[in-house]
Amino acid sequence: MSQAALTTERRNPAFYALVVALIVMALGPIVMMISTSLKLNVDVMGETSSLLFMPTVANYETVLCDVLWYTPERVEYCDPTFGRALGNSLIIALASTAITLIIGTMAAYALVRFRFMGRGTVSMTSLMMRMVPPAVLLVPVFGIWTFDFCVGESCAAGTYWGIVLVYVAMNLPFVIWILQSFIVQVPIQLEEAARVDGANPFQVFFLVVLPLIKPGLAAAAIFTFRIAWNEFLLANALLDRNTRTVPVTIVNSLTEYDIDWGVIMATGSLLAIPPIIFTFVASKQIITGMTAGAVKG
Amino acid sequence: MPRIRLENLTKSYGSLDVIHGIDLVMQENEFTVLVGPSGCGKSTTLRMIAGLESVSAGEIYMGEKAVSKLEPKERDIAMVFQDYALYPHMNVAKNMSFALRLQKTPKKEIDKKVSEVAAILGLERFLHRKPAELSGGQRQRVAMGRALTRDASTFLFDEPLSNLDAKLRGQMRAELALMSQRVKKNMVYVTHDQVEAMTLGDRIIVMQDGHIRQQGTPEELFKHPSSKFVAGFIGSPPMNFLSATLQDNSGIVSVVGEGFCFQLSEQRASRAKKISGNDVIVGIRPSDLYLNPSADVANQLTLSVLVSEYIGAQSILHAQCGDNHLSVEIKSEQPVALGESLIFSASPEGLHLFDKKTELAI
Numbered sequence: 001m002s003q004a005a006l007t008t009e010r011r012n013p014a015f016y017a018l019v020v021a022l023i024v025m026a027l028g029p030i031v032m033m034i035s036t037s038l039k040l041n042v043d044v045m046g047e048t049s050s051l052l053f054m055p056t057v058a059n060y061e062t063v064l065c066d067v068l069w070y071t072p073e074r075v076e077y078c079d080p081t082f083g084r085a086l087g088n089s090l091i092i093a094l095a096s097t098a099i100t101l102i103i104g105t106m107a108a109y110a111l112v113r114f115r116f117m118g119r120g121t122v123s124m125t126s127l128m129m130r131m132v133p134p135a136v137l138l139v140p141v142f143g144i145w146t147f148d149f150c151v152g153e154s155c156a157a158g159t160y161w162g163i164v165l166v167y168v169a170m171n172l173p174f175v176i177w178i179l180q181s182f183i184v185q186v187p188i189q190l191e192e193a194a195r196v197d198g199a200n201p202f203q204v205f206f207l208v209v210l211p212l213i214k215p216g217l218a219a220a221a222i223f224t225f226r227i228a229w230n231e232f233l234l235a236n237a238l239l240d241r242n243t244r245t246v247p248v249t250i251v252n253s254l255t256e257y258d259i260d261w262g263v264i265m266a267t268g269s270l271l272a273i274p275p276i277i278f279t280f281v282a283s284k285q286i287i288t289g290m291t292a293g294a295v296k297g
Numbered sequence: 298m299p300r301i302r303l304e305n306l307t308k309s310y311g312s313l314d315v316i317h318g319i320d321l322v323m324q325e326n327e328f329t330v331l332v333g334p335s336g337c338g339k340s341t342t343l344r345m346i347a348g349l350e351s352v353s354a355g356e357i358y359m360g361e362k363a364v365s366k367l368e369p370k371e372r373d374i375a376m377v378f379q380d381y382a383l384y385p386h387m388n389v390a391k392n393m394s395f396a397l398r399l400q401k402t403p404k405k406e407i408d409k410k411v412s413e414v415a416a417i418l419g420l421e422r423f424l425h426r427k428p429a430e431l432s433g434g435q436r437q438r439v440a441m442g443r444a445l446t447r448d449a450s451t452f453l454f455d456e457p458l459s460n461l462d463a464k465l466r467g468q469m470r471a472e473l474a475l476m477s478q479r480v481k482k483n484m485v486y487v488t489h490d491q492v493e494a495m496t497l498g499d500r501i502i503v504m505q506d507g508h509i510r511q512q513g514t515p516e517e518l519f520k521h522p523s524s525k526f527v528a529g530f531i532g533s534p535p536m537n538f539l540s541a542t543l544q545d546n547s548g549i550v551s552v553v554g555e556g557f558c559f560q561l562s563e564q565r566a567s568r569a570k571k572i573s574g575n576d577v578i579v580g581i582r583p584s585d586l587y588l589n590p591s592a593d594v595a596n597q598l599t600l601s602v603l604v605s606e607y608i609g610a611q612s613i614l615h616a617q618c619g620d621n622h623l624s625v626e627i628k629s630e631q632p633v634a635l636g637e638s639l640i641f642s643a644s645p646e647g648l649h650l651f652d653k654k655t656e657l658a659i
Contacts (some may be wrong), residue, residue, distance in 0.1 A: 189382035192349050197396035197443070198370035207395075211386040294381035 025267060037265035044261045071235035082267055084242070085249040088209045091273060092235075092245060093228040096167035100224045101217060103168065104175035105183075109205060111176065112183045113191075123180065128174040134233050141166060142237045158240035166238070175220040183209065183214030187295045218285035225278050229271075246271045299360030301346065301483060307354035308341050308507075316340055316507045318355060323500075328477050328484045330498035334530070335350050335489055338507040340455055343487045347376050347453050359451070375444035376453040380460060383428040383443075389423040391414075393442045414445045417476070434465045441476075442640060451483040458493060464468045470496060491531050495519070505578050520646075525656040528580050528649055534613060536580045536649070537623040543575045549595075552579050552650070555619025559599035559648055569659045573652040577659065583613065583626040585647025592642045600625065601638045 036044055038055040059069065065078035067086075093212045111123045142157065145166075149156035156162030186209055210217075232247040239248060250267050253260065298461040308316040316338045323329045331339040344350035346357055348369035357365045364372050368568060375396075397604045402410075413551075415421045416439045417639075428436055437457060444452055458466045458473075474497055477484055488494055494501050495515045502512045503526075511523040522528035528536045530580050541554035543566070550566030552559050556577045559579070561569065584645060586598065600616035600623060607629060614633060625641065633639070650659040 111526060141391060185381065187380075189378050189380060190384060192369075193376070193382040193443075194384075194395070195349065196347060196369045196374060196376045197447070198399045199395075200370075203399060295378075295382055 033265045059262035074260040085246045089245040096164045096228045097224045100171045108176045118210035126173045171224045198269045217288045218282040302358040305355035309353045326481045328499040330486045330494040330501045332494040333504035337504040339487045374451045375447045375449035377457045379456040381440040395418040396447045414442045449642045454486040525651045534624045539579045541579045578651040580649035583624045586625045586641040589642035598641045
């Protein structure tokens with residue numbers, strides 16, 4: 001009896017081996033990135049490359065040189081690229097997240113609550129847009145953004161709004177799709193009650209519906225932010241040197257003459273921070289049972 | 298408080314008519330109850346009055362104003378929903394003050410009004426709780442509180458008690474009755490429960506299939522139902538119906554069926570004959586039958602007892618009379634053996650006659 005209990009408690013060693021392997025696979029690259037970012041190039045390239053080294057913040061100083069309040073001694077030439085790219089990434093990711101959510105909630109609300117011709121079709125096919133791989137979009141988008149979407153001299157390519165437009169279009173279908181399922185869960189009686197209480201359609205939407213789909217908004221925000229933040233293909237094609245995002249900058253700093261691994265890894269580590277903070281904040285909003293107590297218990 | 302008048306009010310979904318042009322006047326400060334089986338259109342009617350459902354034809358007047366095209370908020374109404382519909386992200390106080398806050402009422406006034414209503418409903422201790430932290434009865438009270446904090450002229454109730462358990466329902470019913478005496482407003486109340494209708498209503502509107510079948514005070518409906526439907530719907534336990542024929546024995550007309558025979562007054566008999574010939578339906582309420590072993594053969598009903606339900610001072614007998622099943626209310630002291638044959642009498646006022654074809658009262 002106790003024998004049997006013991007055997008079920010003590011699992012097969014292969015199980016632990018698998019777990020360890022998975023952990024190494026998951027954490028290995030991150031550990032490597034962080035440790036490399038703390039090494040000087042001598043340590044990175046050295047024959048005795050190991051986990052034993054003198055950590056340094058020099059790479060971070062190089063990356064952030066024009067953002068820091070002091071001038072790092074070791075940096076002879078301050079390249080503003082990385083600092084600028086971080087700023088660009090933040091602006092583009094936040095703007096596309098905000099715009100996607102605003103348009104997405106309204107579209108989802110309309111699809112759920114309003115009756116109009118072709119509602120079912122729109123609801124179904126909106127997700128199909130998402131099925132097109134970004135790589136397929138690359139060439140036509142580049143062409144249109146460079147030659148067609150122009151106001152006077154300036155064209156959409158290379159501008160913030162140009163790339164934000166692409167990201168919004170890319171993420172909107174999925175966001176609408178997620179939010180629809182959240183809006184369906186808001187009991188229609190709540191909206192009726194609000195209307196009787198004297199709310200106009202916008203007040204119903206903003207004061208009653210929106211607070212109740214907060215978890216959906218948070219999930220959609222994390223999703224959109226992450227994609228806009230990490231996207232490389234379209235950003236690489238559309239953005240110029242002043243508006244480039246971090247992923248593009250990292251890849252561009254791999255040149256045939258010099259690869260500064262320490263700086264690249266430091267940039268990578270910094271790149272990971274905003275999405276982590278964003279996800280951490282947004283996920284606090286993801287709680288179940290938002291509509292508990294609304295109707296009959 | 299304005300008088301509410303429905304004029305030829307019609308609702309159709311495509312080619313399907315749900316409400317067939319009803320006309321109705323609700324007097325000032327009257328507690329009107331719309332009652333009927335589910336699907337009879339009572340809730341739809343209420344929702345049209347509220348403005349939540351569009352009106353297909355006809356008009357709703359509040360006072361002299363036609364309101365059928367107005368938004369709910371322009372109609373000066375407050376509504377209590379069947380499943381409460383409380384805003385789950387707001388606490389009780391915020392729920393109750395939502396309408397006032399939308400009207401940009403000064404905060405002082407809101408606080409005063411909320412605490413006033415909370416005191417009436419016994420909700421003071423819960424003002425800072427969210428709806429999810431309240432019991433069903435408390436939520437229902439908050440829903441009523443939300444309606445009460447507004448100074449609307451008309452209150453609409455859409456089956457507000459149907460989600461509560463039996464005991465709580467009785468208690469809330471009493472509270473509602475008390476509230477309607479204290480707050481002099483128009484109240485329109487929808488329910489499928491005839492007990493609620495009888496106890497609360499100044500006037501009851503019985504609906505069936507989108508038509509008004511009868512309206513009147515609870516007493517009128519109980520004593521003089523206009524049709525078999527109303528007779529069967531109002532009263533608990535429901536009225537017994539027996540098929541019978543009219544028999545003329547040298548001037549004395551009786552309704553006769555299997556196991557019973559009742560003499561009719563001359564006036565009634567001639568009316569019955571004129572309207573429906575020989576075939577009629579006799580309706581007798583369970584409470585209108587009384588044990589009378591020495592009853593005249595020409596004026597009695599013989600039952601064999603199937604089941605006796607003891608409910609305290611009264612017992613309900615389920616019995617058979619010919620092929621018909623009947624229920625009878627008797628005093629519980631009366632010993633009754635199952636299978637026993639008993640002889641009952643009925644007073645002439647307790648006999649209701651209905652036409653067999655139209656099912657209208659004679």
